[in-house]
Amino acid sequence: MREIKFRAWFTRNEKYIKPMTIQNMIHQKVSTFSLSVLYNEIVFEQYTGLKDKNGVEIYENDVLKSVGGNTEVVIYIDGRFEPVCWYDEKTYEVIGNIHENLELLEVRDEL
Secondary structure, rough: OOOOOOEEOOOOEEEEEEEEEEEHHHHOOOOOOOOOHHHHHEEEEEEEEEEOOOOOEEEEEEEEOHHHHEEEEEEEEEHHHHHHHHOOOOOOOEEEEEOOOOOOHHHHHHO
């Protein structure tokens, strides 16, 4: 069974908070806030349940480099995480994410 956990990107501060499980989220005391603030300022990214060739956890919006040198972004579509749904742990390496390493995608677009 896949572990369900998330990390959160705060758009205002441009920083991640540490990943947490749903159980931790429920047990933490959370102050009341507007859902519109949450929607506009926090991007929740789900853990795929997989690790890269170096043992790094793979999340949505991570930028991966394949063995063949291709650069791809992890997305959730049609009930699965692409491109890692056909995963082999030796296939991918996390090289960044779309928030902190946008330049990785710009290089890809130029090719």
